[in-house]
Amino acid sequence: MNKIAGSEEWCVFEDLGIPAVKARVDSGAKTSSLQASNIRYFMRHAQEWVHFEINPLQENRSICIPCEARVVDRRVVRSSIGISEERPVIRTHVTLGPDKFEIELTLASRDTMEYRMLLGREALSGRYLVDPSISFGLQAFSDAEIRQRYASYIKDREGLKIALLASNPNLYSNKRIVEAAQARGHEIVFLNVELAYMKLDASAPEIRYRGGNILGEFDAVIPRIKPAVTFYGCALIRQFDYLGVYCLNSAEAITQSRDKLFASQLFSKHDIHIPITGFAKSPNDTKDLIRMVNGAPLIIKLLESTQGKGVVLAETNKAAESVINAFKSVQTNILVQEFIKEANGQDIRCFVVDGKVVAAMQRQAEKGEFRANIHQGGRASKIKITPEERKLAVKAARILNLSVAGVDIIRSNRGPLLLEVNSSPGLEGIEQATGKDIADIMIRAIERKLKFQPGEVSL
Template sequence: MIENKTIVGSEEWVSLPQLHIPAIKVRVDSGAKTSALHAVNINPFLRNNETWVTFDVFPIQNNGKKLIHCEALVIDKRVIKSSTGNRENRYVIRTSLHISGSAWDIELTLTNRDTMGYRMLLGREAMMGRMLVDPESSFLLGAMSDDDVESKYNLKVESLNGLKIGLLASNPDLYSNRRIIEAGERRGHDVQFFNIRQCYMKLDAKTPEIHYRGGKMLNDLDAVIPRIRPSMTFYGCALTRQFESQKIFCLNSAAAISQSRDKLFSLQLLLNNGIDIPTTGFANSPLDTNDLIKMVGGSPLIIKLLEGTQGKGVVLAETKKAAESVINAFKSLNANILVQEFIKEANGKDIRCFVIDGKVVAAMQREAPPGEFRANMHLGGTASLIKVTSEEKKIAVKAAKAMGLQVAGVDIIRSSKGPLLLEVNSSPGLEGIETATEKDIASLMIGAIEKYLKYNPKH
C-alpha cells in the first residue's frame, strides 16, 4: 500500500547504531539491488566458529579524521557487479538501519567507496515495502548541517591524530606521487614531498640527522614512503636506512628495496622460496654462447642486461642467430646478462598484482603494444581489469614477503606450466592499476601506515 510507505529523496541521512555510526549520508538508488557501506582495513576472523569481520569506516565524505572501528558477523560473501561493470567479491553483514523514527535490519556489502560521492548506497532490497523514491528531491526526511553532523559524532568517533608523512621521490608531478599526497591529506595527515637529491644526512652515533634543502631537519616525521627511481637506488636506500635508524617507519625498508632491485639476487630469493620463474641463465660475457642459449630451451628467448631498468636493455631474440648476435654485442660491453625463455603462449600479456600489507588489493592485465613484447610495456600498451586465480594471489603475496616489501607490484605471466613470476617492483606506479580497477590504491597505502603506527607507536 502506497499510504504505508515513506517517500524519500535521492539522498538522505540515516544512522547505523549497531555499528556506532550516528549519521551517514546515503545515496538512495532503486536501480541498485544491494546496499553498500564504505569500509577499509577489512579483516575476517573466527568467533565461536563463526566468521566475523573487523573494518574501519570514514563515515563523512572528504573527512579523513573521523574514523569508526566496527565489527560484525558475516552472513554471506557475494560477487557484486558495480555500476561500472566490475565484479568484486564482498563480505555481507546485517545491521539495523534507523531513518526518521523507523528502524529495520538491512544487508550491507563492505567495499571501498573512496572514489564515490557517498559513503553508503541504499539499494532497493533495503527499501522494499517501506519506501518510495522521489529522485528529484533530496533530504525529504531532514537535512543536517556540518554542525549537526559534528555534534552527532561528539565522543562517538575516534579522531586520527594527523601524521607527518614524508614522500621520498624524484618528481612531485608524477600521477602516483600526486595521488599519494592527495590521499594522505584527505585522511587528515600532513604529507610532504622530499626530493631525494635535495636530502642529505649527518652520520653520528648520538645525534643522527637528515636535512632537506635550506637546512630543514626531517627527524620529526612519523613515516616515510620511499618511491625511489632505479637510477637513485643507492642514494635513496641510504636515506631510507637513515630514517629507519631514527625509528621512523618506512613503508618499504631499504633492505627490501635493495634486494628487489638486484635482478639476479631477487630471482634467487624467489626460487629459494619455492616460487616458479621462467627458465633463466646468467653469465658474464659468456664464451659458450651456444650452450647458454640451449640451457634455456633455445630461441626465441629474451636477453636482459642485469643493470637495465624498466624494460630498457631487454631484447627479444626470435632466432638462434639473432640471440648469438645480441649476446656477442653485450659481450663487448663486458656486461652481466640474463637469458630467459620466451613464453609464447602469454601472447605479449602479463598480470600486475598490487600487494599491500600481505594482501593482493588489485590486479590488472597488461598487454604490450603491437609489434612489441611484455618487457617493453614502457613503450605503451593497454591495461585492463582481470580476475586473478587464488594461486596467482598466493604467488604475489609470497613474492612480496620473500622480498620483505609492504608495498609491491608483482608481475606474473601465465604459461602452459602454470603461473610464473617475472619481477617484483618496489615502487609500482598507480595510474594504470587505479584506472583499470577503479580502486583507490593510494588510500590503501596510507591506511597501511595508519595500521602499523596504531599497533607500533613510536613512543
C-alpha cells in the same frame, strides 16, 4: 620468599618520567636494557651525562619521551645477532608492582625488537623467581590504565606527518599519494631524494635538506626511488630508519628487488616458479646459455632493468648471440630468459599492500608487438586472478620483505610464472583499470602499522 615474575612485566621509571614500559623478562641476559634513540653525551658538573629519547609503547612512534641520566659506565655488549657495540649504562629506580629499587640499564636501539625493554637477571636476582608460563605476575595494567597514564603525552594533532621520498612531484603516482594522505587528515611533505643529505654520527645522526633544514619528527616515509638513485635513496631510507621513522618499504627490500639476479635466486630458493633464466660471465658460454633457456626467441634483461627498460627480445639465436656478447663486451651484467610464447602478449600486474593483493590488471601488447615477459606499454584492463596467482604474488612480496609491491605474473602452459617484483610500482595504470583507490590503501596501511587512532594511545 621470592615473588613470581612472568615472562613479561610492566616497569615504571618515575625518575625518567616513564609511566609504564612493557619489558621482556630474560634471566639469560645479565644486564637490563632500555630502548633509546638520539643518544647524546654531555657534561654536567664535571660528570658525563646522557640525553636520549624513548618510544615506550610498542609500535607507537607518536609518543616520545626525552630523558636525561648520569652515565655510570660504558660497556661493550653483544646483541642477540652477534653484533658488539658500546652502550652507555645508567642507574635509576624501577617500580615493579609494589617494589621499588635501583637497577642498571644499558641504552640501546631496540626498534626492531618486539619489546622496548629487557629485564635481566641482575635486577631479578634475590628478588623474583621467573615463571615463563605466565604474564604480568607482579602487576598488570589494562588498556584503559595505559591510556590514562599516557594521556598527557598524546600530541594534540589530527594526523600523521609523512614524507614522500621521490624525484618528481608531478608524477601521477606521487600526486595521488599526496592527495590520499591529505584526504585522511595527514600532513605530507614531498622530499626530493637528491636534495637530502645526512650526518652520520653515533650520538646525533641527522638528515638535512637543501639549505640546511633538519628533517625531523616524521612518523613515516613512503619511498618511491627511481633506479638511477637506488644506492643513494636506500642510504637515506636506512638513515630515516635509524632515526626511528617507519619506512613503508625498507632499504634492504628495495635493494633486493632491484637486483634481478639476486631476486631470481631468492625466488628459486623459495620454490617460486619463474621463466627459465640463465646467467654467465664468459662469451665462450653464450651458445650453451641460449640452449639452456630453450633457444630463441628469448629475453635479455639488464640486472637493474625496470618497467621494461633495459629489456630486449632476440627473435633468432644469431641475434641473441650478438646482443649477449655486445653486453658482455662492455662489462654489463645481464640475464637471459626464456620467452613464454603461449602468453600471447599478455601479463598480469598484481598490486600487493601489507600482504594482500588489493588490485590486479592484465596488460595486453598492442597488435603486432611482443609483450610476454617484456612488459612494455600495451593496454590495461581489470582481471580476476586465480587463487594460485594470488598466493604467488603475496609470497613473492613477502620473500623480498616488501610492504608495497607490483608483482608481475605471466600465464604459461606449466602454470603462473613470476616475472619480477617492483618496489616502486606506478599507480596510474592500475587505478584507472580497476577503479581502486590504491593511494588510499597505501596510506591506510601506514595507519595500521603505526596503530594510528586520533586522540588515542596505541597499545
